[in-house]
Amino acid sequence: xxxxxxxxxxxxxxxxxxxxxxxxxxxxxxxxxxxxxxxxxxxxxxxxxxxxxxxxxxxxxxxxxxxxxxxxxxxxxxxxxxxxxxxxxxxxxxxxxxxxxxxxxxxxxxxxxxxxxxxxxxxxxxxxxxxxxxxxxxxxxxxxxxxxxxxxxxxxxxxxxxxxxxxxxxxxxxxxxxxxxxxxxxxxxxxxxxxxxxxxxxxxxxxxxxxxxxxxxxxxxxxxxxxxxxxxxxxxxxxxxxxxxxxxxxxxxxxxxxxxxxxxxxxxxxxxxxxxxxxxxxxxxxxxxxxxxxxxxxxxxxxxxxxxxxxxxxxxxxxxxxxxxxxxxxxxxxxxxxxxxxxxxxxxxxxxxxxxxxxxxxxxxxxxxxxxxxxxxxxxxxxxxxxxxxxxxxxxxxxxxxxxxxxxxxxxxxxxxxxxxxxxxxxxxxxxxxxxxxxxxxxxxxxxxxxxxxxxxxxxxxxxxxxxxxxxxxxxxxxxxxxxxxxxxxxxxxxxxxxxxxxxxxxxxxxxxxxxxxxxxxxxxxxxxxxxxxxxxxxx
Amino acid sequence: xxxxxxxxxxxxxxxxxxxxxxxxxxxxxxxxxxxxxxxxxxxxxxxxxxxxxxxxxxxxxxxxxxxxxxxxxxxxxxxxxxxxxxxxxxxxxxxxxxxxxxxxxxxxxxxxxxxxxxxxxxxxxxxxxxxxxxxxxxxxxxxxxxxxxxxxxxxxxxxxxxxxxxxxxxxxxxxxxxxxxxxxxxxxxxxxxxxxxxxxxxxxxxxxxxxxxxxxxxxxxxxxxxxxxxxxxxxxxxxxxxxxxxxxxxxxxxxxxxxxxxxxxxxxxxxxxxxxxxxxxxxxxxxxxxxxxxxxxxxxxxxxxxxxxxxxxxxxxxxxxxxxxxxxxxxxxxxxxx
Numbered sequence: 001x002x003x004x005x006x007x008x009x010x011x012x013x014x015x016x017x018x019x020x021x022x023x024x025x026x027x028x029x030x031x032x033x034x035x036x037x038x039x040x041x042x043x044x045x046x047x048x049x050x051x052x053x054x055x056x057x058x059x060x061x062x063x064x065x066x067x068x069x070x071x072x073x074x075x076x077x078x079x080x081x082x083x084x085x086x087x088x089x090x091x092x093x094x095x096x097x098x099x100x101x102x103x104x105x106x107x108x109x110x111x112x113x114x115x116x117x118x119x120x121x122x123x124x125x126x127x128x129x130x131x132x133x134x135x136x137x138x139x140x141x142x143x144x145x146x147x148x149x150x151x152x153x154x155x156x157x158x159x160x161x162x163x164x165x166x167x168x169x170x171x172x173x174x175x176x177x178x179x180x181x182x183x184x185x186x187x188x189x190x191x192x193x194x195x196x197x198x199x200x201x202x203x204x205x206x207x208x209x210x211x212x213x214x215x216x217x218x219x220x221x222x223x224x225x226x227x228x229x230x231x232x233x234x235x236x237x238x239x240x241x242x243x244x245x246x247x248x249x250x251x252x253x254x255x256x257x258x259x260x261x262x263x264x265x266x267x268x269x270x271x272x273x274x275x276x277x278x279x280x281x282x283x284x285x286x287x288x289x290x291x292x293x294x295x296x297x298x299x300x301x302x303x304x305x306x307x308x309x310x311x312x313x314x315x316x317x318x319x320x321x322x323x324x325x326x327x328x329x330x331x332x333x334x335x336x337x338x339x340x341x342x343x344x345x346x347x348x349x350x351x352x353x354x355x356x357x358x359x360x361x362x363x364x365x366x367x368x369x370x371x372x373x374x375x376x377x378x379x380x381x382x383x384x385x386x387x388x389x390x391x392x393x394x395x396x397x398x399x400x401x402x403x404x405x406x407x408x409x410x411x412x413x414x415x416x417x418x419x420x421x422x423x424x425x426x427x428x429x430x431x432x433x434x435x436x437x438x439x440x441x442x443x444x445x446x447x448x449x450x451x452x453x454x455x456x457x458x459x460x461x462x463x464x465x466x467x468x469x470x471x472x473x474x475x476x477x478x479x480x481x482x483x484x485x486x487x488x489x490x491x492x493x494x495x496x497x498x499x500x501x502x503x504x505x506x507x508x509x510x511x512x513x514x515x516x517x518x519x520x521x522x523x524x525x526x527x528x529x530x531x532x533x534x535x536x537x538x539x540x
Numbered sequence: 541x542x543x544x545x546x547x548x549x550x551x552x553x554x555x556x557x558x559x560x561x562x563x564x565x566x567x568x569x570x571x572x573x574x575x576x577x578x579x580x581x582x583x584x585x586x587x588x589x590x591x592x593x594x595x596x597x598x599x600x601x602x603x604x605x606x607x608x609x610x611x612x613x614x615x616x617x618x619x620x621x622x623x624x625x626x627x628x629x630x631x632x633x634x635x636x637x638x639x640x641x642x643x644x645x646x647x648x649x650x651x652x653x654x655x656x657x658x659x660x661x662x663x664x665x666x667x668x669x670x671x672x673x674x675x676x677x678x679x680x681x682x683x684x685x686x687x688x689x690x691x692x693x694x695x696x697x698x699x700x701x702x703x704x705x706x707x708x709x710x711x712x713x714x715x716x717x718x719x720x721x722x723x724x725x726x727x728x729x730x731x732x733x734x735x736x737x738x739x740x741x742x743x744x745x746x747x748x749x750x751x752x753x754x755x756x757x758x759x760x761x762x763x764x765x766x767x768x769x770x771x772x773x774x775x776x777x778x779x780x781x782x783x784x785x786x787x788x789x790x791x792x793x794x795x796x797x798x799x800x801x802x803x804x805x806x807x808x809x810x811x812x813x814x815x816x817x818x819x820x821x822x823x824x825x826x827x828x829x830x831x832x833x834x835x836x837x838x839x840x841x842x843x844x845x846x847x848x849x850x851x852x853x854x855x856x857x858x859x860x861x862x863x864x865x866x867x868x869x870x871x872x873x874x875x876x877x878x
Contacts, residue, residue, distance in 0.1 A: 041706075045834075047624045054591050055577045055621040139594075141578075144587055209624050226623045226630075227707070227826050256706055256824040260689060264697050270704045423571030423839045430575045430588070460584045461575070 035539055038248040038521075040532060041256040041271045045226040050208040051183045052140035061183040062531025063229060063253065066246075068186035068214035069094040069239050071109045071128065072177060076525050076536075082296045083525035083536070087446060090177055093239050094123065094187050094215070104172030104483055111163040116236055117189040117215040125159045130190035132157040132167070138203040142184035148450065149179030150480075171481045174488075178445045183529060189213040215239075217246050217535045229253045231534065240535060247523075247538035266291050266516050272539075273517045273524075275532060279395060282514045283338060292519045295512040296526040297342035300446035302358045303396065304439055305404070305506040306464040311435045313383055320503040322373035325366045328407045333509055335399040340514070344507040352496035355489035357448040361500050361507050370411045382412025388437040389418075390425035396511070397438040430461045439464045439505075444528045448492040449479035456495075456504065465504035472498055547863065551856050555849070559612065562848040563605055566841045573597065573839035577621055595621070595841075608845070617849070618842030622835055627846040631828060635850070636721025637708055638820070638827035642812045644724075644743055645750035649808070653755045654801070657762025658794065661770060672763060676756035688749040688822035695745060703741050706824045710738060746823040750816055754808045761804040765797040772796075798869050806862040810855045 044059040051064040075089030092098050096112035115123040133154040135142040146152070150173035160166045169176050179185060188208070196207035204213075212220050217240065218231035231251040240246070254271075256262050259278045265271035267290050277285070286293045305327070307314035314320055329345040345363035352359070374380060387404055389397035398419070405415040415436075420428065428434050441462060443451050453476040456467050475491050482488040499507075515524050515532075518539075525536040574592035592598050596607060611618055617627035660672035695702035703710065708723050716726040716735055724743070727735035769775065770793055778788045817829035828847060835843035 045623070047622055053624065054587075054594065055624065139590060141587070144584060225625055226831075254706065254824075257821045257830060258689075258824065261692065261705055261822060261824060264692065265704060265706070268697060268700075268704070421570065422837065423569070423573065423576045425571075427570070427572040427575050430572070458584075 033249075036247070036249040037252065038250070038273065038534060038537060038539075039252045039254070039271045040273045040275075041254050041262045041265055042274065043255070043257055043259060043262065043276045045255045046223075046229050046253065047225055048209045049212050049220060049223060050205065051186070052135070052138065052142040053205060053209050054139075054141055056141070058529070059253075059531060061529040062527075062533060063231075064183040064186055065216075065527070065529070065531070066218040066231065066251070066534045067212045067216045067220060068183075068188070069216050070182070070185050070187060071095045071180045072098060073241075074178075074181050074528070075241070079296070079299070082294055083523065084296060084299055085525065085527050087178060087528075090181060091241065093181075094128075098177075100177075105170070106166060106168040107177060108160065108164055108166045110161075111165075112239060115215065115239065117192070117213070118219050118234060119189065119192060120236075121189065121191065123187070123189075123215060125161065125163055125165050127190045128165045128187060129157050129159050130194075131186065131188045132165070134188065134203045135185055138205060140184075140203075140205065145182060145184045145444075146179050148445070148453075149173050149176040151176060151179055172483055174480060174482070175445050175447060175450060178447075182444055186214065189215065218251060221250075227255055246535040248534060251534045263516070266518070269518060272521055273515065273532065273537075275513065275515045275530075277514065277516050279337065279340065279511075279514065282340070282516070285516055290519075291516050292521065294515045294517065294524045295340060296515075297510045298442065298513050298530065299510065299526070300444070300528050301442035301510055301530075302344060302440065303508045303511060304441070304464075305508060306434075306437050306439050307504060308432060308435045308466060309468070309504045310432065310466045313377070313379060313385075314435060316377050317502050318373045318377040319379065322370045322377065322411065323408065323413070324363055324503050324506050325370035325373065326407050326411050326413075327363070327506065328365055328403055329363060329508070332400045332403050335403055336396045337509065337511055341509045341511040343509050345509070349500075350497075352493040352500070355448055355492035355496075357446075357451050357492065357496055358507055358510060359496065361496075363500075363506060365407075367410060374411055374413075380412075382414065384414040384416070385436050386416045386418050386434070388420055388425065388428070388434050390420055390422045392422050393438060393440065394419060400438065400508075426461075429464060432466050437464075440511075442528075442530065446528070448495065449476055449482075449488075452476040452495050452499075453480070456499070467502070467504040469498060469502060469504075547860055551860075554856060555852060558849055558852040559609065559845075560605075562845040563608060565848075566844050567601065567604075569836075569839055571839050573621070573841065576839050612849075617846040620835065620840055620843045622838055622840045622843065623831075627842045630831060630843065631846055631850055632721075634826055634828045634831050637825060638813060638816075638829060640708075640722045640724060641743060641746055641750065641819075641825060641827065642809065642816070645747040645754060646809055646812060648747055648751040649754040649758055650805070652751065653758035654762050657759045658766055658789070660759070660763045661766030662789070664767065669763075672759050676759045679752045679754075679756035682752065683818070684749055684753050684816065685818040685822050687752055688746070688819055691745050691749055692822070702745050703738070705745060705822070707826055708739060708742055709735070710742075746819050746825055749819050749822075750812060753816070753819075754812055757804055757808055758801070762797070762801050765800045766793060769793045769797045795869065799866060802862055802865050802869065806858050810851075810858050813851070813854060 042059055044057050046057065046059050046063055048056045048060055049067065051060045070093050072090050072095060073093040075086045075091055076083045077086040077089070094112060094115060095109035097110040099108040101107065109128065111123055111125065111128070117123060135146055136152055137154055150169050150171060156168045158166045158168065192213040193204040193208060197204040210223070217234055217237045219234050221230040221232045223229050233246060233249045235245065237245060256265065259281065262274045263277050263281050263285065266274050267285065282293060285291050307320045309315055333339055333343055344358050344360050347360040347362045349362055374382065387401050389401060401417045405417060408415050429439070441455055443454060452472060454462050455464065457463060457473050457476050472495055475495050479488055479491045482491065513526050513530060517524060520539050521537055523536045523538050525533060527533050574588050574595060574597055578588045578591040596604060599607070608618070620627050620630055623630055656672050660669040663669060692705045696705055716723065716730040716732055719726050719729055723739040724736060727739055775788060775793055778792055817833045819825065820827040820830040832844060832847035
């Protein structure tokens with residue numbers, strides 16, 4: 001073996017890999033490097049190293065969490081034996097200390113002592129200011145996200161000391177700090193990035209798409225867009241929860257488009273982790289016991305049946321409630337997801353008991369009630385409509401649609417099932433041209449007011465049902481700045497109650513996030529961005 | 541020479557037609573790419589408008605076409621939103637992978653199909669003829685993703701003799717310096733026999749899968765064409781004159797049977813290069829088929845157009861080569877004299 005050709009790589013790793021790929025057991029001395037390497041296979045691709053670039057895939061978010069630091073980070077908590085991110089627990093990441101203004105209208109971030117970028121240069125307040133400015137000014141996905149935390153102008157970010165930056169808010173936005181924990185609020189080595197900025201591209205977006213200028217726990221060693229990324233641990237990183245380094249020295253992330261091939265690789269032990277296997281394969285893998293499956297309900301997501309509230313006959317709340325009372329929820333849950341998730345139906349309340357959202361809604365099958373409501377709405381003989389879903393949602397939506405068709409036929413509603421290519425479905429949803437369809441949503445920051453603002457107000461895509469309820473509109477805006485916890489909770493309960501009464505969409509369930517991994521991998525955490533954070537994982 | 545020039549001049553209107561067709565067809569796809577790419581939860585109408593402007597889709601269609609044609613004249617195929625790279629870069633990076641796989645599979649298919657077809661034609665109704673029929677029927681009727689998954693299941697998952705079915709080299713290895721882009725050649729040029737063996741192991745399963753698919757038309761065509769020629773009078777004369785059997789079959793029969801076989805070869809080759817998306821997906825082979833499919837699904841116009849243009853160019857070139865081969869095989873076609 002000639003080591004001169006393998007310069008970018010430690011010879012030992014290459015040798016171990018060569019033996020490994022050839023189907024030969026690694027030699028004992030080299031087994032260590034395999035143990036300290038994590039290999040993830042994914043169906044998606046990583047198409048940019050800067051997650052804020054429009055068109056960036058979801059997979060880039062997970063990567064950015066490991067390659068860049070943010071000022072602050074969410075903690076994690078145990079839910080039902082699995083780790084889940086905790087929106088309520090925010091700690092400093094690149095900032096060692098975060099001071100909150102007494103009136104809630106700002107924060108002061110004090111940088112961690114000795115914090116450095118990947119190139120070894122120290123992190124300065126200027127870097128932080130430049131990164132925050134970029135996040136609100138550059139033409140990217142970041143400004144709209146950060147505006148949900150009232151972070152919109154460069155003037156809000158002020159350098160107040162050699163290693164301190166102040167963030168000022170006009171009003172005490174509940175999600176301002178949380179927005180500084182998302183992938184788009186990454187901290188960039190501004191001196192390095194500025195070297196690659198041009199007059200047309202002042203924020204070095206072209207360069208940062210292909211390169212990283214961060215200080216995160218991992219450095220990008222090789223990047224082949226759409227195929228593979230290899231990460232190397234940054235041994236100087238001290239910004240973790242307890243200052244500890246991540247376990248894995250090296251992370252290999254590879255695109256393997258075929259789900260069956262991914263499952264094979266995991267089962268054979270050649271790959272360590274996959275989070276996008278086919279849902280129908282997961283129970284089988286779990287039974288065979290060769291791999292570990294961590295199943296966590298996606299606490300910040302939902303699947304729903306949507307009515308277009310501006311299109312007849314669904315503009316009549318009684319028609320929506322009639323359909324709601326005709327749906328066979330439990331059967332749908334079993335047929336679509338094999339019950340793998342958390343149901344959001346079947347509750348018995350009339351007033352929401354809890355401020356958390358999504359929570360189980362009072363949705364129950366009651367055909368008599370359905371017929372009565374339909375008759376009240378003047379549609380005793382029923383009507384005909386179309387139920388649409390996107391091709392990529394078909395594994396879940398197709399069995400569900402069949403049950404919807406069958407159930408609604410019982411109250412006289414004739415349903416035509418329509419499967420649409422994703423891009424077409426998206427366009428039709430945005431243009432509000434579908435009457436009745438299946439959709440799903442997730443929120444990075446699953447605060448109840450944020451959910452309602454995003455999914456139930458406004459003229460944008462995510463208000464699937466085009467719901468326009470004056471009380472919801474007011475509450476969703478006002479609660480954003482509500483400092484009083486009791487008032488906030490009662491406002492949230494009121495919104496949830498209204499949702500149940502008006503039924504612009506029927507919440508069905510939160511599907512499980514299924515991560516398949518080698519049996520010796522531990523620490524897997526479900527994050528708001530639904531990707532892997534390599535810093536959490538360990539072997540043994 | 542004049543023939544060659546005439547043929548090359550004829551290519552220009554063809555390619556122009558392809559450019560127009562590719563442009564129009566992508567615009568006919570249902571769905572709005574700007575909406576699709578502005579996919580974050582916080583994307584509002586302004587974000588979508590900004591994306592649309594960035595993609596140049598806010599212009600009227602004819603202006604978009606002029607912009608695109610102008611880019612093409614400068615050799616710029618546009619930007620892929622999906623990979624975030626220039627399309628030309630992507631195609632140059634991915635084409636060698638597809639070409640290498642196709643060529644290996646193609647060679648494999650010829651090596652098996654032509655002798656098999658000839659043998660079947662020599663003894664119609666024999667065991668070998670039935671074997672030929674069975675193999676070609678199986679090759680046609682088994683979808684490539686089924687045979688691919690089956691091969692993976694047997695040789696990788698069960699027996700463990702094949703390396704993991706992911707791409708062209710194992711993920712830890714450093715690829716050889718890219719000279720031709722063909723790993724099998726580059727590794728040898730770099731004197732890396734170990735790398736060559738690894739790349740060869742990696743290509744066996746996908747190439748066999750693809751060859752199975754190409755085998756059928758080739759073997760059938762060879763058999764039919766040989767049968768026709770073997771029954772003709774000059775072969776009978778040759779036999780009557782006591783020529784050696786080998787001489788009759790190879791020099792007279794096969795050479796005369798070659799024209800339709802070569803035509804089929806050209807078509808099979810072009811098909812394999814573009815249409816074997818499924819093999820590329822099953823084996824995570826970083827080729828242009830997969831790339832074009834992904835782009836198509838996500839309404840990424842530039843790569844789809846670039847792919848269509850590239851395939852058209854290759855098709856034209858392959859046809860040209862085949863025309864030239866005709867002249868070599870059968871001087872009576874007179875292409876060089878006209």
